[in-house]
Amino acid sequence: MTWLTPTMQDLLLDAAVETAQMVGLSALVAVVLGLPLALVLHVTGAGQLSPNRLVNLALGGLINAVRSVPFIILMVAIVPFTRVVAGTSIGTLAATVPLAIAATAFIARLFETALREVDPGLVEAAQAMGATRLQIVTRVLLREAAPGLVAAITVTLVSLVGYSAMAGAVGGGGLGDLGIRFGYQRFMPAVMATVVVLLIVVVQLLQSLGDLLVRRLTRR
Amino acid sequence: MEVPIAAPPPLVRLDGIRKSYGRHAPVLDDVSIAVQPGEIFGIVGRSGAGKSTLLRCVNLLERPDAGRVDVAGQDMLALDPAALRTARRGIGMVFQHFNLLSSLTVAANIAFPLAIAGTGRTQQRERVRELLGLVGLTDKAEAYPRQLSGGQKQRVGIARALASRPSVLLCDEATSALDPETTGEILDLIRGLRDRLSLTVLLITHEMAVVKTLCDRVAILDRGRLVETGAVFDVFTRPRSAIARRFVAEVIGDDVPPGAAGRLPPPADHEECRVLRILFAGPNSTRAVISEVSRRFRLDLNIMSGRIDEIGGEPFGLMAVAAYGEPAQIDAGMAWMQGLGLDVTVHS
Ligand SMILES: Nc1ncnc2c1ncn2[C@@H]1O[C@H](COP(=O)(O)OP(=O)(O)O)[C@@H](O)[C@H]1O
Ligand SMILES: [Mg+2]
Numbered sequence: 001m002t003w004l005t006p007t008m009q010d011l012l013l014d015a016a017v018e019t020a021q022m023v024g025l026s027a028l029v030a031v032v033l034g035l036p037l038a039l040v041l042h043v044t045g046a047g048q049l050s051p052n053r054l055v056n057l058a059l060g061g062l063i064n065a066v067r068s069v070p071f072i073i074l075m076v077a078i079v080p081f082t083r084v085v086a087g088t089s090i091g092t093l094a095a096t097v098p099l100a101i102a103a104t105a106f107i108a109r110l111f112e113t114a115l116r117e118v119d120p121g122l123v124e125a126a127q128a129m130g131a132t133r134l135q136i137v138t139r140v141l142l143r144e145a146a147p148g149l150v151a152a153i154t155v156t157l158v159s160l161v162g163y164s165a166m167a168g169a170v171g172g173g174g175l176g177d178l179g180i181r182f183g184y185q186r187f188m189p190a191v192m193a194t195v196v197v198l199l200i201v202v203v204q205l206l207q208s209l210g211d212l213l214v215r216r217l218t219r220r
Numbered sequence: 221m222e223v224p225i226a227a228p229p230p231l232v233r234l235d236g237i238r239k240s241y242g243r244h245a246p247v248l249d250d251v252s253i254a255v256q257p258g259e260i261f262g263i264v265g266r267s268g269a270g271k272s273t274l275l276r277c278v279n280l281l282e283r284p285d286a287g288r289v290d291v292a293g294q295d296m297l298a299l300d301p302a303a304l305r306t307a308r309r310g311i312g313m314v315f316q317h318f319n320l321l322s323s324l325t326v327a328a329n330i331a332f333p334l335a336i337a338g339t340g341r342t343q344q345r346e347r348v349r350e351l352l353g354l355v356g357l358t359d360k361a362e363a364y365p366r367q368l369s370g371g372q373k374q375r376v377g378i379a380r381a382l383a384s385r386p387s388v389l390l391c392d393e394a395t396s397a398l399d400p401e402t403t404g405e406i407l408d409l410i411r412g413l414r415d416r417l418s419l420t421v422l423l424i425t426h427e428m429a430v431v432k433t434l435c436d437r438v439a440i441l442d443r444g445r446l447v448e449t450g451a452v453f454d455v456f457t458r459p460r461s462a463i464a465r466r467f468v469a470e471v472i473g474d475d476v477p478p479g480a481a482g483r484l485p486p487p488a489d490h491e492e493c494r495v496l497r498i499l500f501a502g503p504n505s506t507r508a509v510i511s512e513v514s515r516r517f518r519l520d521l522n523i524m525s526g527r528i529d530e531i532g533g534e535p536f537g538l539m540a541v542a543a544y545g546e547p548a549q550i551d552a553g554m555a556w557m558q559g560l561g562l563d564v565t566v567h568s
Contacts, residue, residue: 125319128279129333129384130305139336143323219322219364 003190011178012194018092018173019202022164025096027157030103035149037063037104038111039137045116049123049133066105071163074098075170082170095172099163107156114148115141147217154210158203165199175199229293230254231420232261232388237277237287239270247273248284249444255388260414260421262431262452264467265441271424274441275392278422279311280304292387309337312381316393318373320365326376327352327361333383351379354416355409371402378409382417389413391423395430407434428471432456432531440464453531457499457538458563472529476540476567480524484542492547495524496554499563500537509557510541517553520544540567 037059043049044056069077075098082097083089118141126136142149165176175195183192232255240246247270255261265271276282277289280296289296294307320329328335330351331344339347352358355375365373374394381389391410395403411434414421425431431438431452439449440463447461456472459465476495487493500509514521526539543550557564 119317119319121315121317121319122321124281125313125315126332126336127281128308128311128313128390129336129380130308131336132305135336139332140321144321146323217323219324219366 003188008182008191011182012175012198015173015175015178015195016198018177019161019164019175021092022096022099022167022172022174023157023160026099026103026164027153027160029096029100030107030156031153033100033104034107034111037108038115039141041108041112042115042141043133043137047120049136063105063108066101067109071098071102072166074102075166079170090171092167092172092174095164095167095170095174098170099160099167102163103156103160106159107152110152110155111145111149114145114152117148118144147214150210150213150217154207154214157206157210161199161203161206228257230290231257231292232278232422233288233290234274234277235288235290237274237284237289239273239277239282239284245444247444248277251287251441251444251446253439253446253449255420255422257387257420258414258418259436260411260423260434262435262438263422263424263441264426264428264431264438265424267426269441270444271426271441272392275390275422275424278388278390279308279313309333309384310386310388312384312386312389314374314377314381314389314391314394316396318365318370318377318397320373320376320380322365324364325361326357326363326365326368329365329376330379330383332380337384347383351383354382354413355379369402370398371405374398374402374406375409378406378413382413382419387420389419389421391421393425394423396425396427403430404433410434428467432471436532440467453501453534453536456531457501457536472527472538476524481542481567484522487544490546491544492550494543494550495567496541496543497565497567498537498539498541498557500539501534501563509560509562510539513553513557516556517549518545519549519553 041056041059041063044052044059046053066074075095078098078101079089082094085097086093088094122140122144123136126140131139162176164172164174165179167174168177168180175198179192179195182188183195233253235252237248237251238246239248251270251274253261253263263271263274273282277284277287278291278296280289283297291307291311296304296307299307321332324332327348330348334344334347348361349358352361355378357372357375357379360368360372360376365376368376377394389410394410395406398406407430410421410423413419423430423435435452437450438452438455440447440455440461442463448455448459448464455464456468459468476497481495484493484495510521510523513519520543522542522544524540524542526537528535528537530536543553545553554564
């Protein structure tokens with residue numbers, strides 16, 4: 001382990017923290033923005049609580065558009081926007097902006113799918129009891145979809161770990177970036193291997209944690 | 221001074237209900253029913269006849285294209301959204317697939333209508349305990365729906381529907397997902413609740429057996445139109461429409477076994493063979509009448525089928541006989557039996 005010098009240890013630690021920042025922050029933004037988007041998308045669907053074809057098509061189209069742009073292009077394309085939001089176009093925070101946008105579109109679709117899995121009979125039963133639309137959303141849709149929503153967050157977190165490796169392109173740092181710079185460009189396969197193993201462990205942990213939570217929430 | 225006893229106003233009145241989806245044939249075509257307070261009213265029809273749509277028009281889960289909906293004297297179609305939500309609390313609904321929230325315990329499911337109405341926690345707990353007792357599930361309060369059998373789930377569904385003390389209970393195929401034994405238990409429960417809580421029940425089903433054991437009155441819906449409405453006993457013993465006869469036959473069997481009429485021996489010269497359907501409602505003895513009519517009118521009577529049954533505690537006998545004899549004698553025999561209060565018709 002001659003390569004694991006104190007300097008390299010610092011680099012690895014810094015990179016891990018950067019990855020955690022990028023993934024954590026963009027996932028947080030994605031959940032906060034994605035959930036209302038998914039709810040609007042869901043309730044405006046045909047035969048749902050507040051059908052609205054125009055809003056539904058517009059929002060669905062926007063989400064699809066964002067999702068179909070390759071991440072590396074999205075990152076470059078929104079640089080002006082990133083500069084406004086993050087104050088800079090390079091660095092960890094700057095990389096978080098495109099990550100958050102891509103993750104929001106991604107998770108909104110996954111959330112919507114989870115909401116659609118809720119038996120429409122439950123909504124109907126609540127309507128028959130005189131529930132308001134807000135009550136139906138909070139007490140029926142969100143509650144019954146909770147396991148699916150958590151599963152969607154898990155999938156998003158895992159995907160974000162992968163995407164964050166691309167953040168090196170805008171100087172975002174992180175584990176993936178470290179692996180490329182030292183492992184590939186400076187030909188230190190041990191660094192590359194360490195990074196890969198670390199990423200695998202992180203992904204496994206996230207997935208197991210998510211699965212555990214889903215099981216806890218599932219009463220079916 | 222004599223005060224005329226007026227019939228109470230119906231608790232649920234649907235008048236001239238029409239509904240269609242797109243340009244298809246109408247799902248409901250000018251349907252009118254009136255459900256009296258305290259009665260169990262059944263609507264039967266084949267799958268796709270429009271039963272669920274009709275039932276959903278009562279609490280306006282479905283808005284009719286035309287017609288009037290009155291529940292407990294309220295013109296439902298005139299209510300604004302908030303008033304409609306309040307009115308819906310007075311109308312309980314039970315579903316074929318129970319529609320319980322899988323994420324909530326039995327107690328929380330039953331409390332759900334109270335929770336959304338803003339009832340206090342203590343009151344909720346109190347009412348849930350009452351309701352659990354009412355449907356016989358006191359020991360299942362903390363269970364989750366997936367841990368229950370179908371019959372138990374429907375008991376929860378019924379308890380939930382009754383939580384806000386509604387005056388009307390709507391049941392959409394409440395027993396269609398259950399086995400026959402459990403169906404019987406749930407039907408008993410519904411009847412018991414009606415008696416104890418003086419509920420009014422409007423149920424829909426495709427099973428005539430449910431109507432026979434539970435309902436007071438029945439309406440038959442066929443392709444969106446009401447073809448027959450009446451007391452269950454009358455519809456079972458004297459069905460007027462072809463479709464009513466088919467539904468009745470499902471439960472109490474056909475009057476004349478298919479093909480039996482074709483196997484009858486031909487009548488002698490100057491004689492005729494007529495298949496008669498004889499209905500005995502009440503205490504008349506079947507056999508004495510048959511042998512007496514045979515003697516009096518010199519008729520040969522060939523019994524093709526016969527059964528004694530009971531609807532709503534009222535016994536009746538139904539018999540199909542092939543009568544051989546002179547036409548005038550058969551006419552006279554029929555008239556004589558009718559004179560005794562029997563219902564005699566010629567089977568076509
Ligand atoms: N939302 C809807 N859109 C289009 N057609 C519908 C809708 N709901 C019901 N129908 C049609 O109306 C008819 C009656 O349906 P329903 O009331 O569910 O019948 P039943 O309960 O007697 O089986 C069916 O042909 C069904 O396909
Ligand atoms: Mg139906």
